[in-house]
Amino acid sequence: MKKIKIIYLLFFASLMAACSHIDEADQLIYVAPDIVEECPPNSALRNVLLEDFTGQQCVNCPRGTKVIEQLQEAYADRLIAVGIHGGPLGFKGNAAAIGLATDLGDTYYNHWQLEYQPVGLVDRHGAVNYTDWFTAVREELAKPSKVSMQAEASISNGQVSVSIKTECLDGTYNGMLQVWLLEDGITATQKRHDPIDNDNTTINDKNYLHNHVLRTAVNGTWGEALSVAANEPATKTYQLPLDAAWVSTNLSIVAFVYNDSGVEQAIKANITIKE
Amino acid sequence: MRNKHLHAKAACCLCFFVFIAITATAQEQQDIHLSGSIQSDMLFSTQDAKDGSAQKHDFLTNTYADVMLQSQYVDAGTRLEYMEKPLPGFENDFKGWGVPHFWVKGKLSKAELTAGTFYEQFGSGFILRSYEERSLGIDNSLLGARLVLKPLKGVTVKMLSGKQRHYWKWDGGLVSGADAELSLDEWLPTLSQHETRLSLGGSWVNKYEKDEDIFVDPTHRLNLPKYVNAWDVRANLNRGPWGLLAEYAQKTQDPSFDNNYSYANGHVAMLSGSYSAKGMSVLLQAKRSENMSFRSQRNRLGTSMFINHLPAFTLDHTYTLAALYPYATQLAAGEWAYQTEVGYNFKRKTALGGKYGMNVKVNYSYVRAIQSAWLKWGSDTYYQDLNIQLTRRLARDIKLNFMYMNQRYNKTVIEGEGELIHSNIFVADALFQLARNTKLRTELQYLTTRQDQHDWAFALAELSLAPHWMVTVSDLWNHGDTKKHYYLGQVTYNIGAHRIQMGYGRTRAGYNCSGGVCRFVPETEGITLAYNYNF
Numbered sequence: 179m180k181k182i183k184i185i186y187l188l189f190f191a192s193l194m195a196a197c198s199h200i201d202e203a204d205q206l207i208y209v210a211p212d213i214v215e216e217c218p219p220n221s222a223l224r225n226v227l228l229e230d231f232t233g234q235q236c237v238n239c240p241r242g243t244k245v246i247e248q249l250q251e252a253y254a255d256r257l258i259a260v261g262i263h264g265g266p267l268g269f270k271g272n273a274a275a276i277g278l279a280t281d282l283g284d285t286y287y288n289h290w291q292l293e294y295q296p297v298g299l300v301d302r303h304g305a306v307n308y309t310d311w312f313t314a315v316r317e318e319l320a321k322p323s324k325v326s327m328q329a330e331a332s333i334s335n336g337q338v339s340v341s342i343k344t345e346c347l348d349g350t351y352n353g354m355l356q357v358w359l360l361e362d363g364i365t366a367t368q369k370r371h372d373p374i375d376n377d378n379t380t381i382n383d384k385n386y387l388h389n390h391v392l393r394t395a396v397n398g399t400w401g402e403a404l405s406v407a408a409n410e411p412a413t414k415t416y417q418l419p420l421d422a423a424w425v426s427t428n429l430s431i432v433a434f435v436y437n438d439s440g441v442e443q444a445i446k447a448n449i450t451i452k453e
Numbered sequence: 454m455r456n457k458h459l460h461a462k463a464a465c466c467l468c469f470f471v472f473i474a475i476t477a478t479a480q481e482q483q484d485i486h487l488s489g490s491i492q493s494d495m496l497f498s499t500q501d502a503k504d505g506s507a508q509k510h511d512f513l514t515n516t517y518a519d520v521m522l523q524s525q526y527v528d529a530g531t532r533l534e535y536m537e538k539p540l541p542g543f544e545n546d547f548k549g550w551g552v553p554h555f556w557v558k559g560k561l562s563k564a565e566l567t568a569g570t571f572y573e574q575f576g577s578g579f580i581l582r583s584y585e586e587r588s589l590g591i592d593n594s595l596l597g598a599r600l601v602l603k604p605l606k607g608v609t610v611k612m613l614s615g616k617q618r619h620y621w622k623w624d625g626g627l628v629s630g631a632d633a634e635l636s637l638d639e640w641l642p643t644l645s646q647h648e649t650r651l652s653l654g655g656s657w658v659n660k661y662e663k664d665e666d667i668f669v670d671p672t673h674r675l676n677l678p679k680y681v682n683a684w685d686v687r688a689n690l691n692r693g694p695w696g697l698l699a700e701y702a703q704k705t706q707d708p709s710f711d712n713n714y715s716y717a718n719g720h721v722a723m724l725s726g727s728y729s730a731k732g733m734s735v736l737l738q739a740k741r742s743e744n745m746s747f748r749s750q751r752n753r754l755g756t757s758m759f760i761n762h763l764p765a766f767t768l769d770h771t772y773t774l775a776a777l778y779p780y781a782t783q784l785a786a787g788e789w790a791y792q793t794e795v796g797y798n799f800k801r802k803t804a805l806g807g808k809y810g811m812n813v814k815v816n817y818s819y820v821r822a823i824q825s826a827w828l829k830w831g832s833d834t835y836y837q838d839l840n841i842q843l844t845r846r847l848a849r850d851i852k853l854n855f856m857y858m859n860q861r862y863n864k865t866v867i868e869g870e871g872e873l874i875h876s877n878i879f880v881a882d883a884l885f886q887l888a889r890n891t892k893l894r895t896e897l898q899y900l901t902t903r904q905d906q907h908d909w910a911f912a913l914a915e916l917s918l919a920p921h922w923m924v925t926v927s928d929l930w931n932h933g934d935t936k937k938h939y940y941l942g943q944v945t946y947n948i949g950a951h952r953i954q955m956g957y958g959r960t961r962a963g964y965n966c967s968g969g970v971c972r973f974v975p976e977t978e979g980i981t982l983a984y985n986y987n988f
Contacts (some may be wrong), residue, residue, distance in 0.1 A: 205716055207675040235870035241713075252671035266973075267870050276584060291545055294754060307752060309710055369870060375713060377786040379832060380865045397733070417466030 188271070192245060213253065214320055220408075221322035222349040227434050227444040228316050229299040230390075231292055232306075234278060237380050239368040242296030242308035243389075249315055255316060258432055259448045261391045262286055262294045267295045275384075278365040278391050285399055301441040324348045325406070329447035331431045336420045338449065339395055342433045344404060345411035353437030356401030357416060360426045360446075365390040393424060396431065402437060423435055441450030467887040476575075487775055489520040492587070496540055499618035500959075500978035512875075513538045517587070520641065528558040544755050544975035546620040550977075553618060554594065554681045565601040571593045573613055575632040575656035579702035579721050580683040580747065581619070582762035591756055594618045595628060607639030617749040617758055625758050626662030649692040656685040658750055660760065667714065667752065681707040683719075683747060683761070696727040696761040704747055710754050711746035719744035721763060732798040740768050743787035743823055754972030759784075767818040770858075771878050773929060774898040778862035780820065780836040786866075792818040811848035811912055819966050822866075834873070837861040850886035851939040861973065876902035889985060892921040896927075907933020921947055929961060942979075954983040 217223050230246060232239040253305045263269070264283025271277025290299060297305050300314040328343040340357055358382045368386035372379045395401075406412045420426060426449070434444035461930055493516040496875040514535065521530035532906035539548050572594050575581040585592045597615020604610065638644040642928075660681045666677045687700035704719035721742035747761040760785045769789075770776040782788070793867040794816040799806035817837045822831025832984030841860035849854055858878040864871025878900045885893045899913040913927035924947070929939040941958030959978040959988035 200676055200716060202716070205676050206669065207676050209668075209672055209674050211672055231826065233870075237865065237869055248670050293545060307710060309714065310752060311669060312671055313666045315672070316668070369865065377713070 201438075204211045205212050207316055210227045210353035211252065211268055212316060214322060220445065221324055222326035222347060224255070224319060224321055224323040225255075225256050225258055225444045225446075226318040227284070227299075227301055227441045228257060228311060228315065230259055230261050230298050231265060231283075231290075231295055231299075232261050232263055233295050234263065234269040234366065235370050236295045237371055238290070238297040238308075238388070239267070240368060240374050242298065242311075244374060245308050245311050246390075249311065252437050253319065255407045255446065256319060256399075257433075259390050260358060260432055261388065263391065265292065267297055268275060276364070278364065278366060278388060280392070280394075282395055282399060295376075301444075302436055303416050303440045304419070304444065307451040308434045323443045325351050325435055325442050325443040327433060327435070327445040328431050329431060329445045331429075331447050331449040333420060333426050333429070333449055334452040338420055338429070338431075339398075339420075339435075340416045340431050341417075342362055343411055343412060343413045343443075344406050344443075346406040346408050346410060350405065351435065351442060352403040352404075353406045353435050353442065355397070355414060355433065357396035357431060357433045359393045359396055359418070359424075360430045360432055361391050361393050361424055362430070363425065366452040369453070391431075393421070393429075394418070401436075468536065468742060484524055486523045487520070488523070489518070489988055491519075491984065492517045493984045494540060494977050494981075495980075495982040495984075496977060498977065498979040500976070504700075511538065513540050515540050515587070525561055526818075527714055528560065529556065531555045544620075544757065546622075546757070547590050548681040549621040551621060552593070553621065563603045567599045568597075568951070570596050570618070571599050571615075571727075573599060573611070575630065575658070576654055576685050576687045576702075577609070577698075577700055577723065577764060578762040579700065579745070580656055580658045580685045580761050580834060581628075581630055581762075581930045586760070593757070593759055596623050597628075609634045615748050619750070619753075619758050625635075625753075626660045628660055628749055628760055630656065630658035632656040633890075643772065649690070651691075652689045654685075654687045654689075658747075658760065659682045660747070662749070662751060665752075667708075669714065675708060677708060677751070678706050681705055681747070694728050694730040696725075696729070699723070702745070704745060707744075707747065707751070709746060709748060709751040711748070712844070715744060717744050719747070721745050726928050731899075734794070734796040736792065736794040738790075738792045738797065739765055740785070740790045741787075741823060742782075742790075743825070744785060745782035745787070752872065765820075766792040767793075767820065768794075768816050768835060768840065770840075772856065772878075772882075772896070772898060772899040773913075773927075774909055775840070775856065775860075775880065776880050777900060777909065778860060778864070778874060778876070780838075780862070781867055783835060783866065785822075787823045788820050788835060789823055790818070790820045792816070809849075811845040813842075814842045818841075827966055833863060834861055835866050840878075854880075854882040854884075854885040855880075856880040860952060868932055872904050874904040876900050876904075889943035892917040892919075902933075906931050908934060909933065923947075925956075927958075931961075950987045951982075952985040954981070956981045 213221065221247060230242055242284065249257045263278040263284045264280060265287035267368050268279025268283055269277040270279045272444065290305065292305055296308045298308060298311055300306050300311060301318050306314045324347050326347060330341045332339050342355065342357060346356060365385055366388055368383050369385050370381060371377060372381045396418055404412060429449045430446055431449060432446045435442050493514060495514040498511045500788045516535040518533045522528065525959045531552060535550040535553050536548055554570045556567055558565060558567040564959065572583045573581060573586065583593045583826050595613065595615035595617055598612065599611065599613035602610045603687065608880050616623040617625045617628060619625055619820055634652060637653065638649060639653040655822065661679060664677055664679060669675060680741065681704065682703040685702035690697045692837045701722045706716045706718065708714040710715055716890065723767060725738040728919045733918040745761065745763060748758045749760055749877045753844040763784060765780055765782045767780045796814040796932065799811040801808065801810040801953045805811060807831045820836040821833060822833040823833050839858050840856055860878065860962055863872045864874055883895050887893055894915040896913040900909040909931050911929045925943045927941045931937050939959045940955060941962045943954055943956030945954040957980050962976040962978065965975060
């Protein structure tokens with residue numbers, strides 16, 4: 179028993195001496211940008227899909243949006259963010275206020291068994307807290323992809339036309355092709371801290387600007403099956419009617435291919451208006 | 454990988470049953486005592502799935518089986534848990550089954566050494582409280598070793614080190630700590646001569662967690678402290694009917710998801726005074742906390758992996774409508790919390806006491822946001838509760854309890870959405886002794902508010918046929934907004950150490966809270982069955 183006591187006391191003495199106070203000037207460590215701009219043969223640069231599960235009643239969600247803005251500034255088009263409104267903190271609207279949550283958003287939220295908001299899926303490798311999005315996006319960007327994609331979309335005569343070309347660069351890719359329609363620049367209510375980093379004050383911001391909001395799925399909730407072999411690109415086209423609630427100049431489409439291993443490639447294209 | 458996982462679980466279960474076999478054999482020896490319990494809560498869902506609730510026709514259960522062996526020098530215990538299809542409302546990681554508890558304790562007159570899993574609390578729990586609260590899915594036991602020494606009269610020293618349980622993993626940092634408590638009245642005869650008890654305590658807890666990549670922008674990551682230290686000092690004085698407890702704790706830099714990766718230190722200070730004499734009691738409490746969320750994994754959110762616990766200075770209500778909007782302690786944001794309670798017993802055969810006497814209890818609690826300046830309040834009220842309870846026997850066989858409650862509940866802060874809800878709640882509870890073994894208890898409750906889902910009503914009747922049967926029917930009705938009824942019927946049968954309860958009903962979505970910790974429970978509808986057994 180005496181030996182045990184001595185071992186215990188030595189152990190605790192060493193832990194008590196282990197103090198790691200970090201001065202303000204030393205709290206951040208610079209890490210050089212790690213953007214892969216060349217990829218191995220038979221592969222393409224990967225764009226990363228970030229599905230942001232958000233809600234207008236979620237006070238912390240604008241913090242997730244702030245992370246997305248920083249990621250977009252750093253990685254431009256290679257980061258494709260989609261705001262999926264739904265879940266318990268989503269708002270479907272009423273006579274007085276615009277709601278951005280959809281049944282589609284609820285379906286995705288429940289399917290992925292998400293528990294909190296904001297939370298994200300980065301290339302569909304499981305739920306990621308918004309504070310970890312930087313790390314997860316950085317890791318995904320470093321991986322080459324075996325699929326390359328091209329997308330075109332236009333509006334003509336009240337119809338949105340979409341064309342997606344998918345090419346496999348190595349072997350065969352089997353998965354699903356999903357196409358979504360997004361809208362930027364929607365002014366609607368949002369609960370948030372004021373300022374965003376301050377926990378102690380909460381406001382209902384009626385003039386909050388919502389970007390990259392998922393409006394609808396172009397080709398079904400889970401997309402359609404796709405199998406592409408090397409040097410045999412596949413092109414899929416879709417049409418859907420333009421909803422009067424959408425501002426056509428702010429619309430874009432996002433297309434991505436995925437399977438049980440996650441999202442392999444994603445692409446975003448603005449919609450051109452051909453009236 | 455899956456096979457390996459199953460083999461590990463099978464091995465754990467084998468160990469559990471071997472342990473039972475050994476203990477059953479050992480029990481035959483007279484100096485060994487075997488005890489244990491079984492608790493199984495089951496739901497057969499009859500509603501369609503929505504918002505994370507149970508699927509229709511799902512059979513769900515949370516089942517626990519505990520076994521403990523006690524002897525003069527050695528105690529040992531283990532627990533089997535089965536939550537492969539758990540009841541609704543728990544975190545995803547709660548699902549699973551296995552033997553997460555196993556421990557052995559060696560005991561001598563002045564020392565006790567535990568190896569395996571254990572629960573512990575230092576002081577009020579400001580820097581360490583590992584505990585189990587099954588209704589909330591909380592079990593943050595430690596897996597490691599603990600040494601308790603009583604080297605001198607009135608002195609208790611505890612030392613421990615281990616990893617916290619995180620549902621079916623132990624993947625957090627290493628938690629170590631020490632606590633010393635000194636009962637001065639056992640040393641100073643002057644104190645004991647004046648019926649005064651004074652104890653002083655001090656604790657320290659260290660968390661070691663390895664470095665990881667947490668970026669604040671695409672090119673900067675946090676320089677994280679690997680060691681976080683927390684300490685606590687306290688004094689507890691009791692003299693006659695008077696009691697005074699003062700406690701202060703501090704935590705070093707602990708950037709975490711909860712505090713937005715702030716490098717500020719955490720603090721909590723509490724002062725609690727009480728007076729308790731025959732027929733009268735008074736309680737006065739104040740607490741200020743700031744940045745005291747302390748977990749063994751810095752990027753964890755939800756209800757798991759807390760190393761500490763701050764008690765809520767609010768009354769834990771048992772009446773359904775009084776508990777509709779329960780408060781949860783704001784660990785990271787901090788709070789100023791005050792509570793006072795006065796209880797008075799009007800004697801029998803007095804003007805107010807009447808023939809049988811009357812008890813009056815007034816409780817007031819107020820929780821508010823803080824500012825960085827210590828003594829200043831922040832702008833938001835988080836919670837306020839003023840409630841008055843009158844308990845009076847009307848006749849020999851009729852006992853009444855009335856309660857009025859005025860509540861303010863900041864739903865935005867506590868639940869993350871909503872508004873400030875101001876409600877008035879009225880409760881009438883009557884107990885009728887119908888016959889020697891037959892009692893009927895009825896409750897009528899009403900909550901009125903202009904916010905959230907507006908007004909609610911609740912009625913309950915509970916017929917107790919001692920010693921075996923109890924029949925309960927109740928209905929919770931939201932007639933201010935959804936017009937929905939949440940009815941419930943239950944039959945309970947007790948025999949010896951067995952208790953079986955069967956029922957059918959619907960429960961509303963809402964928060965289930967205990968001690969300032971809450972979890973969201975989705976709406977359920979179905980047949981419920983509960984079985985408890987202690988041996």
